[in-house]
Amino acid sequence: MASVANQRFREDEKRRDADHVSFLKHRRFRWLWIALLLCGVSIIGYALIDQEPRPNGGSWYGYTLGTVGLILIVWLSLLGIRKRKISDGAWSLKAWTSAHVYLGLALTVIGTLHTGFQIGWNVHTLAYVLMLIVIFSGIYGVYAYAALPKALSANRGDSTGGEMLDKIADIDRKLDGAAQPLDRRGSDLVIAALGQDVFYGGAFARLTGAYPGCATNSALSGIPASGSEAEARVHELLSNRAEQLAQIRRHLRIKSMLEVWLFIHIPATIALLAALLAHVISVFYYW
Amino acid sequence: MAFLIRTIAVAKSGREIVRDRTVEKDELKVGRSQDCDIHLPDLKVELQHLQLVNSGSGSIDANSLGELPFDLDGQSITQATINADAVAEIAVGPALLEISREVATGSDAPVQIIIKPAPRLKAASEPEAGFLMASTMPSKRAMAWTFFGVIFVLLLSVPIISHQFRTEVENDPEDLDRGAVLMDASWSTGHLSLAHQSLEDNCEACHQTAFVSVQDETCITCHEEIADHAKMPRQLTGMPALSTGDALQWTIAETLGKEGPLGCVSCHTEHEGPTKLEASDEKFCADCHNDMDVRLTDVAFANAGDFGDKHPQFRPKFYTAHFDKKAKRVSLDQKPVEKSGLVFPHDIHVSKTGGAARMAVSLSQYGAPLECGDCHQESKTAPGGFEPVVMEDSCEACHSLVSGKGGNGFTNLRHGDVTDLMEDLAKVNLGSRRAVVAGRGRPGQYGSGGRYYANFGRPMSAYIAINRALEQGGTCGDCHLRTSTNGRPDLIPVNIPDKYIHGGFFPHAAHGDDVAECSDCHATGTSSNATDLLIPDLESCRDCHQGESAVKTEEIVPSSCAMCHGYHTPAIPWHPGDTPEGHPDFPGNGRPDNVAAILSGLRR
Numbered sequence: 045m046a047s048v049a050n051q052r053f054r055e056d057e058k059r060r061d062a063d064h065v066s067f068l069k070h071r072r073f074r075w076l077w078i079a080l081l082l083c084g085v086s087i088i089g090y091a092l093i094d095q096e097p098r099p100n101g102g103s104w105y106g107y108t109l110g111t112v113g114l115i116l117i118v119w120l121s122l123l124g125i126r127k128r129k130i131s132d133g134a135w136s137l138k139a140w141t142s143a144h145v146y147l148g149l150a151l152t153v154i155g156t157l158h159t160g161f162q163i164g165w166n167v168h169t170l171a172y173v174l175m176l177i178v179i180f181s182g183i184y185g186v187y188a189y190a191a192l193p194k195a196l197s198a199n200r201g202d203s204t205g206g207e208m209l210d211k212i213a214d215i216d217r218k219l220d221g222a223a224q225p226l227d228r229r230g231s232d233l234v235i236a237a238l239g240q241d242v243f244y245g246g247a248f249a250r251l252t253g254a255y256p257g258c259a260t261n262s263a264l265s266g267i268p269a270s271g272s273e274a275e276a277r278v279h280e281l282l283s284n285r286a287e288q289l290a291q292i293r294r295h296l297r298i299k300s301m302l303e304v305w306l307f308i309h310i311p312a313t314i315a316l317l318a319a320l321l322a323h324v325i326s327v328f329y330y331w
Numbered sequence: 332m333a334f335l336i337r338t339i340a341v342a343k344s345g346r347e348i349v350r351d352r353t354v355e356k357d358e359l360k361v362g363r364s365q366d367c368d369i370h371l372p373d374l375k376v377e378l379q380h381l382q383l384v385n386s387g388s389g390s391i392d393a394n395s396l397g398e399l400p401f402d403l404d405g406q407s408i409t410q411a412t413i414n415a416d417a418v419a420e421i422a423v424g425p426a427l428l429e430i431s432r433e434v435a436t437g438s439d440a441p442v443q444i445i446i447k448p449a450p451r452l453k454a455a456s457e458p459e460a461g462f463l464m465a466s467t468m469p470s471k472r473a474m475a476w477t478f479f480g481v482i483f484v485l486l487l488s489v490p491i492i493s494h495q496f497r498t499e500v501e502n503d504p505e506d507l508d509r510g511a512v513l514m515d516a517s518w519s520t521g522h523l524s525l526a527h528q529s530l531e532d533n534c535e536a537c538h539q540t541a542f543v544s545v546q547d548e549t550c551i552t553c554h555e556e557i558a559d560h561a562k563m564p565r566q567l568t569g570m571p572a573l574s575t576g577d578a579l580q581w582t583i584a585e586t587l588g589k590e591g592p593l594g595c596v597s598c599h600t601e602h603e604g605p606t607k608l609e610a611s612d613e614k615f616c617a618d619c620h621n622d623m624d625v626r627l628t629d630v631a632f633a634n635a636g637d638f639g640d641k642h643p644q645f646r647p648k649f650y651t652a653h654f655d656k657k658a659k660r661v662s663l664d665q666k667p668v669e670k671s672g673l674v675f676p677h678d679i680h681v682s683k684t685g686g687a688a689r690m691a692v693s694l695s696q697y698g699a700p701l702e703c704g705d706c707h708q709e710s711k712t713a714p715g716g717f718e719p720v721v722m723e724d725s726c727e728a729c730h731s732l733v734s735g736k737g738g739n740g741f742t743n744l745r746h747g748d749v750t751d752l753m754e755d756l757a758k759v760n761l762g763s764r765r766a767v768v769a770g771r772g773r774p775g776q777y778g779s780g781g782r783y784y785a786n787f788g789r790p791m792s793a794y795i796a797i798n799r800a801l802e803q804g805g806t807c808g809d810c811h812l813r814t815s816t817n818g819r820p821d822l823i824p825v826n827i828p829d830k831y832i833h834g835g836f837f838p839h840a841a842h843g844d845d846v847a848e849c850s851d852c853h854a855t856g857t858s859s860n861a862t863d864l865l866i867p868d869l870e871s872c873r874d875c876h877q878g879e880s881a882v883k884t885e886e887i888v889p890s891s892c893a894m895c896h897g898y899h900t901p902a903i904p905w906h907p908g909d910t911p912e913g914h915p916d917f918p919g920n921g922r923p924d925n926v927a928a929i930l931s932g933l934r935r
Contacts, residue, residue, distance in 0.1 A: 093576070094574075098600075098603070100600075101520075103580075104576040104577055104579060104580035105576060107580065108576075162520065162521055162603075164519070164520065164521050164522075165517075166516075166517050166518060166519055166520060166521075167482075167486045167487075167517045167518060168518075168520055170482070170486070170517075205459045205462045206458075206459050209458050209459065220374065223374050224363060224372060224374070226374070227378070228377060228378075228397065228398070228399075231363075231374040231375075232374075234374055235374045235375060238374075241461070242458075242461065243461035243462075243466060243467075245467075246467050247464065247467040247468050250464070250467060295462065296462065299462060299463070299464065300464045300467075303463070303464035303465075304464055304468075306471065307464065307468050307471055307474070310471045310474075310475055311471055311474035311475040311477075311478055312478075313475070314475035314476065314478060314479045315475065315478035315479060315482060317479070318478065318479040318480075318482035318483045318486075318487075319482050319486070321483070321487065322482060322483070322486045322487040325487060325491075326486075326487070326490070326515075326518040327518075327520075328542055329490075329491065329494075329518075329538075329541050329542055330515070330518055330534060330538040331538070331542060331543065331544040331545070331587075331589070
């Protein structure tokens with residue numbers, strides 16, 4: 045009996061492990077080894093097979109590498125469709141993702157060898173460069189997904205995004221009341237601070253955390269703590285607001301660093317598919 | 332006069348809360364300050380913002396108290412007179428003040444002010460959506476399709492459409508600069524070679540039909556003078572088998588209309604950058620020629636792979652027998668004898684001492700012992716690189732054909748035709764001579780003009796030789812071999828080819844004074860007979876010229892096939908005028924300049 049229970053426990057443990065193992069380590073790096081093998085074979089072939097008059101995408105080896113690269117690119121880009129259909133087993137999404145990452149990395153080698161190191165201002169090199177952009181943004185994405193969520197939780201503490209916004213709204217209400225006795229200049233500063241969107245700032249501001257136009261900070265420096273009683277109170281509230289905003293902005297910074305690569309990865313992938321289409325058709329059109 | 336003030340607030344539920352009060356004043360103050368008659372707790376409102384003065388009969392003067400204006404019926408102003416009977420709306424900060432008067436109750440009716448909150452702009456429905464990067468970036472999908480569309484249209488559709496709908500023109504070598512297809516420069520995989528640079532904007536000059544590779548026929552519209560290396564079927568037989576990969580590629584490519592591995596473009600690859608056409612490397616030739624006899628069993632020439640260690644002996648073409656009409660190619664290994672029909676010992680002529688040298692020194696036209704160049708004059712246009720040796724220019728200064736005195740000078744035997752010579756000989760003895768004894772005539776039959784008269788003038792050996800020119804020991808025999816034709820004395824015709832080397836070329840200029848003396852290669856000093864063929868053999872070339880892979884030193888010149896052979900033009904440099912010596916630039920002399928070349932170098 046005990047052995048049956050043990051067996052069950054082991055199986056459950058295995059399943060639990062499998063569920064929590066990272067897509068990078070999936071099946072003991074199976075796809076990493078496959079990708080390395082693919083790269084190794086490609087490099088050895090490139091070095092050993094004589095291509096006359098010189099290595100070139102149009103030699104038979106060049107065509108072979110190109111075909112492998114094309115199939116890989118199309119398959120890799122299908123992850124976007126695959127991930128929306130949940131399934132498990134040998135071709136679980138984790139397996140796909142693992143293969144996506146490692147085969148995508150292998151593409152740097154295959155694609156580069158396919159070029160025969162001939163680079164120019166043309167649609168062919170455009171496809172190559174777009175491919176590299178996609179791959180390098182993907183590498184950043186893997187890094188971001190591995191490293192940043194921890195920082196995100198650490199910054200957020202116990203509060204949710206909604207709670208952070210509520211805190212701001214609460215401060216704003218107090219600020220509105222406290223600012224009533226202020227003169228025009230002070231009022232304007234407070235109005236500007238209250239009127240400015242919590243999410244003020246573009247993508248660049250989010251990524252860098254630099255908000256030079258922040259109205260709360262302007263108000264904070266414009267309304268001295270040493271002024272009238274009302275001003276002191278407003279100053280204190282503005283400090284609270286700035287503190288809360290800083291937390292939100294740290295949150296935004298990490299979150300945008302976590303998301304920004306997709307704004308490159310996805311459009312560049314689709315652009316790559318277009319460039320690839322133009323590359324393949326043009327090569328044979330002007331054969 | 333009083334103001335009737337009605338405040339309308341809206342509860343969260345949406346219900347309106349109405350409060351009325353009456354202010355018994357002629358002047359009303361509107362502002363954020365607590366002591367204002369109409370208190371608007373909003374930071375956009377001045378502490379004392381607006382004053383309303385009832386000047387009777389429903390006329391209201393409105394004045395800003397601070398710097399900020401107010402809105403009257405949508406207009407931003409600081410001062411206005413309002414007719415309450417006509418109903419006016421003043422906006423101060425977030426509040427709307429509707430000013431009116433019920434005229435029906437009499438001209439003293441109070442002015443009514445209804446205070447309503449200004450309609451608020453709706454807040455964003457999902458405030459937390461602001462946390463997403465998407466709120467500050469253009470949509471991924473929009474970006475993706477924009478990029479896709481731009482690439483698809485500009486880099487694919489435009490070239491294809493403009494290629495399909497262009498007016499096709501026949502290639503005119505004089506005018507090839509501009510093509511009609513748009514945006515197809517983006518398809519070019521690299522710059523064209525220097526020779527073809529004018530075609531850069533005219534892709535369709537070569538890429539004429541969609542999905543059909545560049546055809547030989549198209550190349551030949553400009554390069555009509557280019558000959559095949561050999562007849563196509565023989566080239567195909569002579570080629571070594573393709574590698575599996577190449578064979579597969581060619582099978583597919585030929586099925587799709589590409590012109591086999593012997594088509595122009597399979598060697599003359601383009602779009603490799605602004606390069607000069609480079610001489611092919613040794614391997615290019617050796618691929619076929621290294622073991623060609625296995626495949627082409629009937630070829631006349633032997634295998635060749637590397638000049639240093641696998642090259643057949645030279646087979647100069649010359650006349651191997653007197654009276655031959657055609658020159659023959661014979662290997663130098665067979666110690667061939669040249670039958671030029673001449674008698675000419677080079678050794679006597681090039682010797683620095685001896686009769687010939689003394690003679691040359693004494694003649695003003697030489698003034699020194701003879702040198703090769705005195706007879707053999709280099710020429711860029713002559714087939715073998717040298718003008719033919721002409722007797723009158725090169726020999727006659729010593730080997731005189733003077734036959735006597737005539738007119739103001741000497742008479743010569745005509746050179747070149749035996750019949751002319753015979754005529755001239757017949758006249759030789761008719762020339763006048765000085766009488767031996769003056770003043771006393773000989774008697775009778777012995778006298779001048781008599782039967783036994785004899786001219787006993789001083790004998791002159793030259794005359795004697797001339798006299799018997801065609802006979803044994805005669806002048807002609809100095810240089811020519813005698814024979815007889817139909818019993819008549821005659822000379823064997825001179826048979827010297829225009830050039831000896833036919834399968835390759837040898838630029839003498841490249842081997843000029845600073846490299847070698849003529850006699851270093853041509854053994855003139857020891858040749859006592861005109862039958863010696865003084866063409867240097869393979870071994871003598873190898874003193875300096877080794878194969879392509881040889882290490883270059885002061886003496887050793889790594890030599891690939893293209894140094895002496897052209898592919899399309901075997902006997903003339905493949906790219907004349909490339910360098911002043913007529914030498915092409917040879918591959919392998921510079922350092923490899925890209926990764927592919929380095930890797931390719933490592934492989935070998």
